[in-house]
Amino acid sequence: MAVEGIGARALRKEDKRFLTGKGRYTDDIVAPGMGFAAFVRSPHAHARIKGIDASAALAKPGVDAVLTGDQLVGDGIGNIICGWMIHSKDGTPMKMGGWRALEPELVRHVGQAVAVVIADTLGQARDAADAVVVDYEELPSVTDAVAALGPDAPQIHPEAEGNLIFDWEIGDEAAVNAAFENAAHVTRMNIQNNRVVPNPMEPRAALADYNTAEEHFTLYTTSQNPHVARLVLSAFYNIAPEHKLRVVAPDVGGGFGAKIYVYPEEMVCLWASKRVGRPVKWVCDRTEAFLTDAHGRDHQSEAELALDSDNKIIGLRVKTVANLGAYMSLFSSAVPTYLYATLLSGQYNIPAVHANVKAVYTNTTPVDAYRGAGRPEATYLLERIMETAAREVGLSPADFRRRNFVRSFPHQTPVIMCYDAGDYDATLDAALNAADYDGFPARKAEAASRGKLRGIGISCYIEACGIAPSAAVGSLGAGVGLWESAEVRVNPVGTIEILTGSHSHGQGHETTFSQLVCERFGLDSDSVAIVHGDTDKVQFGMGTYGSRSGAVGMSAIVKALDKVEAKAKKIAAHLMEASEGDIQIEGGELKVAGTDKKLSFTEVALAAYTAHNLPEGMEPGLKEGAFYDPTNFTFPAGTYICEVEIDPETGKTEIVNFVAADDFGKVINPMIVEGQVHGGLVQGIGQALLESVTYGENGQLLTATYMDYAMPRADDVPSFNLSTHETLCPGNPLGIKGCGEAGAIGSPPAVINAITDAIGNNDLTMPAKPEKVWALYHSSMKEAAE
Amino acid sequence: MSKVSMVLNGKAVSADVEDRTLLVSFIREVRELTGTHVGCDTSQCGACVVHVDGRAVKSCTMLAAQADGAEVLTIEGLARDGALHPIQAAFREHHGLQCGFCTPGMILSALDMINRHGPGNLDEKTIRHELEGNICRCTGYHNIVKAIKAASDQMAGMAQAAE
Numbered sequence: 001m002a003v004e005g006i007g008a009r010a011l012r013k014e015d016k017r018f019l020t021g022k023g024r025y026t027d028d029i030v031a032p033g034m035g036f037a038a039f040v041r042s043p044h045a046h047a048r049i050k051g052i053d054a055s056a057a058l059a060k061p062g063v064d065a066v067l068t069g070d071q072l073v074g075d076g077i078g079n080i081i082c083g084w085m086i087h088s089k090d091g092t093p094m095k096m097g098g099w100r101a102l103e104p105e106l107v108r109h110v111g112q113a114v115a116v117v118i119a120d121t122l123g124q125a126r127d128a129a130d131a132v133v134v135d136y137e138e139l140p141s142v143t144d145a146v147a148a149l150g151p152d153a154p155q156i157h158p159e160a161e162g163n164l165i166f167d168w169e170i171g172d173e174a175a176v177n178a179a180f181e182n183a184a185h186v187t188r189m190n191i192q193n194n195r196v197v198p199n200p201m202e203p204r205a206a207l208a209d210y211n212t213a214e215e216h217f218t219l220y221t222t223s224q225n226p227h228v229a230r231l232v233l234s235a236f237y238n239i240a241p242e243h244k245l246r247v248v249a250p251d252v253g254g255g256f257g258a259k260i261y262v263y264p265e266e267m268v269c270l271w272a273s274k275r276v277g278r279p280v281k282w283v284c285d286r287t288e289a290f291l292t293d294a295h296g297r298d299h300q301s302e303a304e305l306a307l308d309s310d311n312k313i314i315g316l317r318v319k320t321v322a323n324l325g326a327y328m329s330l331f332s333s334a335v336p337t338y339l340y341a342t343l344l345s346g347q348y349n350i351p352a353v354h355a356n357v358k359a360v361y362t363n364t365t366p367v368d369a370y371r372g373a374g375r376p377e378a379t380y381l382l383e384r385i386m387e388t389a390a391r392e393v394g395l396s397p398a399d400f401r402r403r404n405f406v407r408s409f410p411h412q413t414p415v416i417m418c419y420d421a422g423d424y425d426a427t428l429d430a431a432l433n434a435a436d437y438d439g440f441p442a443r444k445a446e447a448a449s450r451g452k453l454r455g456i457g458i459s460c461y462i463e464a465c466g467i468a469p470s471a472a473v474g475s476l477g478a479g480v481g482l483w484e485s486a487e488v489r490v491n492p493v494g495t496i497e498i499l500t501g502s503h504s505h506g507q508g509h510e511t512t513f514s515q516l517v518c519e520r521f522g523l524d525s526d527s528v529a530i531v532h533g534d535t536d537k538v539q540f541g542m543g544t545y546g547s548r549s550g551a552v553g554m555s556a557i558v559k560a561l562d563k564v565e566a567k568a569k570k571i572a573a574h575l576m577e578a579s580e581g582d583i584q585i586e587g588g589e590l591k592v593a594g595t596d597k598k599l600s601f602t603e604v605a606l607a608a609y610t611a612h613n614l615p616e617g618m619e620p621g622l623k624e625g626a627f628y629d630p631t632n633f634t635f636p637a638g639t640y641i642c643e644v645e646i647d648p649e650t651g652k653t654e655i656v657n658f659v660a661a662d663d664f665g666k667v668i669n670p671m672i673v674e675g676q677v678h679g680g681l682v683q684g685i686g687q688a689l690l691e692s693v694t695y696g697e698n699g700q701l702l703t704a705t706y707m708d709y710a711m712p713r714a715d716d717v718p719s720f721n722l723s724t725h726e727t728l729c730p731g732n733p734l735g736i737k738g739c740g741e742a743g744a745i746g747s748p749p750a751v752i753n754a755i756t757d758a759i760g761n762n763d764l765t766m767p768a769k770p771e772k773v774w775a776l777y778h779s780s781m782k783e784a785a786e
Numbered sequence: 787m788s789k790v791s792m793v794l795n796g797k798a799v800s801a802d803v804e805d806r807t808l809l810v811s812f813i814r815e816v817r818e819l820t821g822t823h824v825g826c827d828t829s830q831c832g833a834c835v836v837h838v839d840g841r842a843v844k845s846c847t848m849l850a851a852q853a854d855g856a857e858v859l860t861i862e863g864l865a866r867d868g869a870l871h872p873i874q875a876a877f878r879e880h881h882g883l884q885c886g887f888c889t890p891g892m893i894l895s896a897l898d899m900i901n902r903h904g905p906g907n908l909d910e911k912t913i914r915h916e917l918e919g920n921i922c923r924c925t926g927y928h929n930i931v932k933a934i935k936a937a938s939d940q941m942a943g944m945a946q947a948a949e
Contacts, residue, residue, distance in 0.1 A: 011878055011879065011881075012878065012881070014886075015877070015878040015883060015886075016870075016878070017886075018883055018885075018886025018889050019861075019865075019870060019874040019877055019878060019883070019886075019889060019893070020821070020861065020862065020864070020865050020870070020874065021819065021820070021821015021822070021860065021861035021862040021890055022821065022862075023820075023821070023886045023887075024820075025820075025823070025887065027820075027823075027824075028814075028820035030818075123804070123806065199923055200885070200887075200923055201823075201825045201831060201833060201885065201887040201888045201921065201922065201923050201924075202823070202825065202885065202887040203824075203825065251885075251886065252885065253823075253885045253886065253887030253888075254884070254885040254887060254923050254924055256923070283824075285826075285827045286825065286826040286827045286828070286831075287827055505885055506884035506885030506886070506924045507884070508884070671881050672881065674881075674929075675881050675884060675924075675925060675929060678925055678926035678927075678928040678929065679884065679923070679924045679925050679926045680926075681926055682926035682927065683923070683926075705826070705827065705828045705830070706826050706828055706830035706831060706921065707828050707830060711830075711921050711923070712927075713914075713917065713918050713921065713927075714913070714914040714915075714917035714918070714920075714922075714927040714930070714931060715911075715914040715915050715917070715918060717926065717927060719910065719928050719931065719932075720926070720928055743926075
C-alpha cells in the first residue's frame with residue numbers, strides 16, 4: 001500500500017463499517033436489563049404547573065417510575081448553565097434565568113420536559129407518558145424577539161427584566177458616527193437571519209448506566225465533545241465527580257453544533273439510572289428533536305454602510321436583536337457576540353465598525369451554535385449590504401468588493417480580530433473565472449428569450465476558526481480553555497495509536513489524522529489507529545466544533561509526533577552509534593545520513609520497550625502527549641458565486657451554477673475537504689431557499705416534522721464547482737485554517753444576492769420560497785409599469 | 787403477540803412479537819441488525835430503507851407482521867464473501883458518505899433505483915429526483931449522486947461482461 005501523507009486524496013478508513021451496517025451509534029448499544037425513558041413535555045409555550053398526577057401512569061404495565069422536577073431539584077441536580085459570561089455595555093453581567101432538566105414550576109417553551117417515565121419497553125414508557133396528567137395554567141407567550149422587548153410582552157424569567165439578557169456593544173461608536181457624518185453615500189437595510197434547525201440525521205440519544213457497587217456512571221451519548229459533557233455534568237450538574245463518570249461518544253451521526261451541549265434528557269437519564277437502579281436508554285424522535293435540539297440563527301438587524309466619494313467603505317453600523325429562546329444554552333451568549341460581531345469587518349478595510357447586540361428571551365426552543373455560529377449571521381448581513389451598496393452606487397459587485405479588500409497582513413480590524421494571512425483577490429479571481437462572470441449578460445439574455453429570469457450573486461466571506469486561544473477567550477468571558485490534547489502511542493511492534501480529544505461525527509478524522517502519521521514516519525495507514533470519543537481512553541479534550549479539529553486538534557498531534565520523533569531518533573542514534581542529527585526518517589526506516597546503516601521503525605519501537613540498550617538515563621517506552629493552545633484564531637476566506645434561474649410564472653428558483661473558491665490554508669485531504677464544502681453549501685442553500693422555523697399563535701412550533709420543515713433534498717440543489725487556494729496560516733505548525741463551516745457561512749448571501757438580482761427587488765427575506773419570490777417579482781413589475 | 791417468519795439476508799428467521807412491532811424494530815431489536823437506522827417519525831428521511839421481496843421499503847412504516855413470509859434484505863446482507871457490493875464500493879470511492887447514518891438507506895435506495903431503471907440507465911437528474919425519499923445532511927448529495935451514477939455504469943459493464 002502506498003504511503004498517503006499530507007495532500008493525498010486518501011479514501012476513508014472509517015467507511016467500511018458504515019457501508020456494511022457495522023457502525024456503532026448510541027442507539028445500537030444495549031445494556032443488560034435496561035429500561036426505556038419517555039418524556040412528558042409541555043404542550044404550552046408558557047404555563048404554570050399546578051400539579052402532576054402520575055397515578056394512572058404508575059399503574060400501567062412495566063412502569064418503574066415517573067420522575068418529576070421536584071425530585072430532581074430535591075436530589076441536588078444543578079441547573080443547566082451558559083458557559084460564556086457576557087457583560088452589557090453598562091458593565092452589568094448577563095441576566096441568566098434558571099433552567100432545570102425537568103421543570104417543576106413554570107414551562108417556557110413547547111416541548112419542555114416536565115416528567116420522565118421509565119419502563120421495561122419503549123412502548124410501555126410512551127403509553128405511560130401519555131397517561132401522566134399535568135395541570136397547567138396557561139400564560140401569554142411571545143416568540144418574536146423584537147416583540148419580546150416590547151412593553152406588553154409577557155415576562156419570561158424574573159432575572160431578566162423586559163426579557164433583555166444583555167445589551168452588548170463592540171467597536172468605536174463615536175468614530176462610526178463621525179464616518180456617517182462625512183459619508184458620500186449611505187446604504188441602509190433591515191436584515192433578518194431566519195431560525196433554522198441543525199437536523200443531524202442521527203437523533204440525539206443516551207444510554208446511562210449506574211453501577212451501584214462502584215457508584216460509577218457510564219453515559220453513551222451523541223456528543224461532539226464527551227470530555228466537555230463530563231466536565232459540565234460533574235462540575236455544574238452534580239451528577240458525579242469526574243472519576244466516577246465515563247462519557248462515551250461512539251459513532252455519532254452528524255452534529256453541526258446541535259450535539260455540543262448537554263441537554264436535559266441526557267442528564268435525566270443519568271439521574272434516573274441511579275434512581276431506578278437499572279440502565280436507562282432514551283432515543284429522541286424527530287419531533288422531539290425539532291422541539292429540543294438547540295436551534296440556530298434568528299437575528300433581526302438594522303445595518304448601515306457609509307462610503308466615501310471613491311466608494312471606499314468608511315463605516316459600518318449594526319444593531320441586532322438576537323433571539324436566544326427560552327433558556328440560555330451552553331454557548332448561546334458567545335454566538336451573537338464574539339462569534340458574530342467580530343467578523344463584521346469581512347474581507348474589507350473598514351476603519352470604523354460599531355455593533356450593538358441585544359439578546360432576548362422568548363418562549364421558543366433555546367438557540368445556540370449551528371454550523372458557522374455567528375459567522376453566517378455576520379457574513380449574511382455584510383454581503384447583503386455590500387451587494388446592495390454596489391448596486392446603489394452603480395459599481396459591479398465584484399469591483400466594489402475588490403476596491404475595499406484588505407491586502408496587507410497582519411490586519412487589525414476595529415472589532416478585535418487580527419487577520420494573519422489571506423489573498424482575497426486570488427479567491428475572487430478564481431471564482432469569477434470559474435463562474436464565467438463576464439459571460440453572464442449573454443446567459444441572462446438567453447434565459448430571457450426562454451421567458452426565464454436569470455440572476456447572479458457574489459459572497460466574499462471570512463470567518464474565524466481554530467477556536468481558540470485560551471487566554472484570549474478567557475478574557476472575553478469563556479468558562480473553559482479551548483486548547484486540544486493528543487497522545488501518540490507507539491506500540492512495541494511499531495504500530496501507532498493516536499488518542500485525540502477531537503471527535504469525529506462525519507469529518508473523517510480516522511483518515512486525515514492518520515495521514516499526519518504516514519507523512520511523518522513513512523508508514524502505511526493500516527499501521528495507524530485513531531482513538532477518540534471515550535473519556536476512559538483519552539485523557540482530555542475540548543471536542544469538535546468551530547472547525548477546530550484541523551487547526552487545533554491536528555496541531556496537538558503534530559506536537560506529540562515531534563516528541564515521539566525526537567525520542568525515536570535518540571534511540572536510533574544510540575543503537576547505530578551515530579550522531580542524533582544524522583538520523584533521517586524515511587519510508588518507515590530510521591537511517592544514518594550518508595551511510596547504509598538503518599533500522600526499521602519497528603526495531604526502534606521494540607528497542608524502546610525492551611529497554612535493553614537505551615541511551616544513559618532514558619525512560620523506556622515510546623509514548624508522548626501534548627497540549628496545543630492556539631496563538632490566534634485562523635481565518636478561512638473565499639468567494640462564492642451563485643447563478644439562478646427563476647420561473648416568473650411560479651417563482652421557483654433553480655440554482656443553475658454554484659462556484660466556491662476557498663482558502664483553507666493547508667489541505668490535508670482534498671477529497672474530505674470538498675465533502676465538507678459540499679455539505680456546508682447545501683445547509684446554507686437550505687437556509688436561503690427552503691428551511692425556516694415557524695411558530696404559530698400561542699407559541700406552537702408548526703415546523704416539527706420533515707413534512708413541515710423543508711430539508712434540502714437531492715433535487716433541490718446542484719452539483720458544485722469547487723477550488724481551493726492555499727495561503728498558509730502562520731499560526732499553527734501545519735498552516736491549516738479549517739473548512740468545516742465555510743460552506744454554510746458563505747452561501748446564503750450568494751443565493752439571495754442572485755435571486756434579488758434576477759427579480760429586481762431587494763426586499764427578499766430567507767427562505768426564498770416560490771410564493772415570496774413570485775410576489776416580489778410581480779410587485780416590482782407592477783411598480784415599473786405604473 | 788404473533789409469530790412472524792421471514793427470510794432475512796438469506797437466513798430463515800422467526801420470532802413472536804407484539805402486533806404493533808414495526809419491521810425496523812424487528813430488524814434492529816429482535817434480530818439485532820443495527821445497520822438499519824431510524825431518522826424520523828414520518829417516513830421522510832429514508833435511513834430505514836430495506837428491501838422486501840426485492841423492492842425498497844421504509845421499514846419504519848411497515849409492521850413486521852406485514853413482512854411475514856417475505857424475503858428481506860438489509861445493509862448487512864449486501865456485501866458477499868467480504869467483498870463490497872459495487873454500490874458500497876462506489877460510495878467509498880466517491881466519498882458518498884460522511885457520518886454514515888443515512889448511508890445504509892441511501893445504498894438500498896440506490897440498488898432499487900438501479901434495478902428499476904436498469905444498470906447504466908441513470909443520469910444525474912434522474913438520480914436526484916429518485917432520491918426524494920432519502921435525506922442526507924452531511925454530503926450535500928454531490929458525491930452521493932456521483933457514486934450512484936458510477937455504480938450504475940459499473941454494474942452495466944458487469945452485466946455486459948457476463949453476457
